[in-house]
Amino acid sequence: MHTTHPLDANDPLAAKRAAFSLPDDVIYLDGNSLGVLPAHVPARMQEVVANEWGQSLIRGWNEHNWIDLPQRVGNRIARLVGAAPGTVVACDSTTINVFKVVSAALNLRPDRKVILSDSGNFPTDLYVAGGLAELLDQGHELRVVAPEDVEAAVTDELAVLMLTQVDYKTGRRHDMKALTEKAHAAGALVMWDLAHSAGAFPVDLAGANADFAVGCGYKYLNGGPGAPAFLYVAPEHKNHVRPPMTGWMGHEAPFAFDLDYKPASGVDRMRVGTPPVLSLSALDAALDVFDDVDMGDIRKKSVSLCELFIKEVEARCPDLKLVSPRNEAVRGSQVSFRFKEGYALMQALIANGVIGDFRAPDTVRFGFTPLYISHADVMGAVEKLETILADRLWDRDEFKKRQKVT
Ligand SMILES: Cc1ncc(COP(=O)(O)O)c(C=O)c1O
Numbered sequence: 001m002h003t004t005h006p007l008d009a010n011d012p013l014a015a016k017r018a019a020f021s022l023p024d025d026v027i028y029l030d031g032n033s034l035g036v037l038p039a040h041v042p043a044r045m046q047e048v049v050a051n052e053w054g055q056s057l058i059r060g061w062n063e064h065n066w067i068d069l070p071q072r073v074g075n076r077i078a079r080l081v082g083a084a085p086g087t088v089v090a091c092d093s094t095t096i097n098v099f100k101v102v103s104a105a106l107n108l109r110p111d112r113k114v115i116l117s118d119s120g121n122f123p124t125d126l127y128v129a130g131g132l133a134e135l136l137d138q139g140h141e142l143r144v145v146a147p148e149d150v151e152a153a154v155t156d157e158l159a160v161l162m163l164t165q166v167d168y169k170t171g172r173r174h175d176m177k178a179l180t181e182k183a184h185a186a187g188a189l190v191m192w193d194l195a196h197s198a199g200a201f202p203v204d205l206a207g208a209n210a211d212f213a214v215g216c217g218y219k220y221l222n223g224g225p226g227a228p229a230f231l232y233v234a235p236e237h238k239n240h241v242r243p244p245m246t247g248w249m250g251h252e253a254p255f256a257f258d259l260d261y262k263p264a265s266g267v268d269r270m271r272v273g274t275p276p277v278l279s280l281s282a283l284d285a286a287l288d289v290f291d292d293v294d295m296g297d298i299r300k301k302s303v304s305l306c307e308l309f310i311k312e313v314e315a316r317c318p319d320l321k322l323v324s325p326r327n328e329a330v331r332g333s334q335v336s337f338r339f340k341e342g343y344a345l346m347q348a349l350i351a352n353g354v355i356g357d358f359r360a361p362d363t364v365r366f367g368f369t370p371l372y373i374s375h376a377d378v379m380g381a382v383e384k385l386e387t388i389l390a391d392r393l394w395d396r397d398e399f400k401k402r403q404k405v406t
Pocket residue numbers: 093094095096122124125164168193195196216229
């Protein structure tokens with residue numbers, strides 16, 4: 001196993017690894033699916049559970065300002081995705097936020113009926129948009145084209161262009177600014193799913209003029225399994241959108257217990273019910289690791305890690321075929337390869353301490369999270385990969401048996 005690599009010598013993020021609790025015997029290349037536990041989070045959670053909840057009880061809503069956690073955490077995420085304060089709220093799951101945002105966007109384009117997306121989108125986004133079109137029963141259509149055909153498919157029929165910036169399987173990255181501009185020129189609104197972008201590289205929602213965005217709290221933001229997600233509404237829409245879920249936490253005065261619904265001003269109207277204080281507190285604490293980090297440094301190191309991985313795998317594991325873009329400019333922070341027995345290969349890798357994941361039918365996927373992964377880890381992972389392939393260690397029944405969650 002490599003313990004040092006020359007490219008790690010001047011890494012401005014090297015010290016960050018100590019801020020995470022990583023098992024010693026694991027090279028973790030799956031932070032794009034579930035981020036790593038920041039080392040200070042357990043103590044913070046102990047404090048929240050034992051003192052905030054345990055001692056303050058119901059008084060905690062005021063004493064610890066639990067009620068504003070969605071905005072406070074939202075504002076911290078806003079900084080990472082190039083959004084102004086007061087435009088992001090941390091709430092619900094990404095799936096639910098897709099529903100809320102697409103519905104609100106359709107409502108702003110009542111004369112148009114087409115939602116355009118691509119076949120590289122994460123299925124939940126497509127399921128939700130298709131389901132919403134059915135539910136509305138007003139003739140809406142979800143149109144799905146190949147990722148490379150999106151630009152040409154933008155027409156003046158579009159109400160909403162709904163895209164995930166980084167393809168979860170291949171790591172291919174859409175040009176957010178160019179596609180947003182194109183959609184706006186056609187009179188459409190745009191929603192970006194930043195699940196594989198937020199915390200992975202600099203995102204500039206305001207600079208791209210995006211209308212809406214959603215994203216996950218448990219991937220590169222390290223908020224823990226099932227962490228709350230976030231949503232963004234551009235300043236020009238945030239006081240006009242009509243939320244589809246008119247819950248009391250999106251009301252202008254929830255504690256007036258008024259019988260009539262009046263939306264809160266700003267992005268708060270997209271909140272629905274009581275915030276999950278424990279999970280939001282974990283996400284809030286986890287975001288501390290970004291406080292003194294330059295997202296430009298994260299991107300620089302991410303590119304370097306991905307380039308090294310691609311170069312070494314292609315040189316040493318010729319049976320693997322690269323599916324990610326070779327050009328870093330159109331790639332996120334993950335690298336995928338195709339291998340016929342990809343599932344068994346990934347299980348063998350995991351059994352040997354290298355954790356990535358598998359996406360059907362034949363893709364092995366490796367996420368590179370610069371806050372806690374080094375170039376030495378990349379070399380260590382490639383070495384295991386090379387041995388497992390050379391010795392056909394994947395070719396065992398135990399590695400071929402599918403698990404419930406892959
Ligand atoms: C791009 C993308 N969008 C949405 C989701 C789903 O989010 P959730 O299951 O947290 O609602 C995921 C991953 O699960 C994803 O990768």
